[in-house]
Amino acid sequence: MSAAVLRLSGVTREHGQGDVVVQALRGVDLAVLPGELVAVMGPSGSGKSTLLHLAGGLDRPTSGSVVVEGRDLATLTAAQVAAVRRRSVGYVFQDLNLLPSLTAVENVALPLELDGVRGGMARRAAREALDEVGVGALAGRFPDEMSGGQQQRVAIARALVGPRRLLLADEPTGALDSTTGEEVLRVLRARCEAGAAGVLVTHEARHAAWADRVVFLRDGVVVDQSGPAAAAESLLPAGGVG
Template identity: 85%
Template sequence: MSAPVLVLSGVTREHRQGETVVRALRGVDLSVSLGELVAVMGPSGSGKSTLLQLAGGLDTPTAGRVRVEGRDLAELSRRQVAAVRRRSVGYVFQDLNLLPSLSALENVALPLELDGVRGGLARRAARAALEEVGLGVLAGRFPDEMSGGQQQRVAIARALVGPRRLLLADEPTGALDSTTGEQVLRVLRARCDAGAAGVLVTHDARHAAWADRVVFLRDGVVVDQSGPGAGAESLLTGDGAR
């Protein structure tokens, strides 16, 4: 397996609430490599979203290290962290934040243009990203002319446009019906297979099951993991299943 894109080692995050200190995460280790999709599950308040925020450089740990593509975020200046966030990390949240006045293509190209990539180049990359999520033909549409599932796929395309190789998704299927939610998961899975590392926070076991590994968080601690299953076909009798 290739070098991990994301490594959390001994990550602890405490929040002070008046007199008491709440530990949202305690000594979490997690490593995600290219081609890998890892799901994080746990009850609300277990630290799932905190983990994602730390992984994406949106928050800093109280103790421990976060490395993205080999760089320790704690050793970077604020500006360098912002650059890592823009160039290495893509985010998909339940709240899509697509700009309504821009077409799908323009929404996807925007992060590249903000990063100084020339317009033509940015649009070419955006078109490729939209094609990858099966939306090439809808590139000219505006968000309100698309279904919820299509908008979510635009958000994924935007998260992965350009060279970014770490994809962080927080309940990306939250507002979607089950069939559309599954399409989104198929796109995430395919994108990781094609060369990205993904972390997916979800409460939905059926969606988490698309991951290579499922990490269970409870009270800020990783209590268990379900790694690659031993003998993928053991459930059904032999590979004669298909």
Template identity: 70%
Template sequence: MQAVSRVHGRGAAEVHALRGVDLAVAAGEFVAVMGPSGSGKSTLLTLAGGLDRATSGEVVIEGRPLGGLGRNEIAAVRRRAIGYVFQDFNLIPALTAAENVGIPRELDGVSARAARREALAALEELSIGELADRFPDEMSGGQQQRVAIARSLIGDRRLVLADEPTGALDSTTGEAVLGLLRARCDAGAAAVMVTHEARHAAWVDRVVHLRDGVLVEETRGGGAGR
């Protein structure tokens, strides 16, 4: 992310969500983004994930600047390389947990049978294998959160973007999820996590602090020497 700014609205209604942010995340690195409400944390994630376009500056994923790509090309980069954990889960109500988790792999061209096998393994990794054939409205908020996390980790996702991934989870389950994200980074992926929990810094390599759309501080996390 190079000198990235995002402006919403015009004139008197203009809001600068991000202002000239520079942020590079290397393979194997786990970065937390912190800051008060309205500081630009979620905007940073949506830009990094190709879900929105920067007003100025450039977002680069694995050496590919997203600014020059069309909508379908950006969707292909997002599908193949990025796992995204949305704050509101974004599960498809008409699909079971296993089907929701397996969707990215089917879009990758994997057979439905193979996608289900991988989905079941991802659900087991999060200790929710018993939810495989349940629909989202048959799950608690915490269960839906873990299904969404399983979906973000399935396949070869080399960049994982997580918006408050432990927000609906109890502390024990939340720590387990952070351990999974840490392990994915240790295996070579990059991860960026928006969080308001200072204790989560123990799991990450760096913590970047946003205020009013500006990156104001960067500190070392507890996972930095792993």
């Protein structure tokens, strides 16, 4: 059984001090394995976005630990956390994912180039990533020459280009019609089945249902979860069979 790509243990995040402390998250445990897509569902204010920010190293927990690819973010310097973000974590947001002045392949190659990968190699990896999400033919197009669904596919390719395999998606189908949104979720799901670990934050049950496991968040607490993977995970001891 492979190690979790993302592991949150006892994560609490408080904002404010003293009498006005607001607990955005309270004692959240969550592990996401390679090949697994986990949806986090909750109303606004339930702590979904806080959870995603913590998982991506954009925010730090008040207590508890966030471990990405075996590295406890709390033990790293800011520069090291930034490196983990570049090399291990990819984001897909509702919109504004792509730089409008770059073509699809340039957008996807950008995080690799920022990390010091040479231009030619970065582009080759970017083309492969675009092929994997079914938009290889659009490599030379600019974002405004693509549909919303195509842009989200490019964003998924960029999130998982190179060695990165933790994909954090925040309402990635928000601006799309239901059929196009479903295609994007199909791609997301396929990339997870190919080995990535995905966290999908959504308030839409129909979208969450594409996940192996759905975690219900209410007022910063995980109140329940559904899905067979949850049972398997909780039944197996850490480092168990397989």
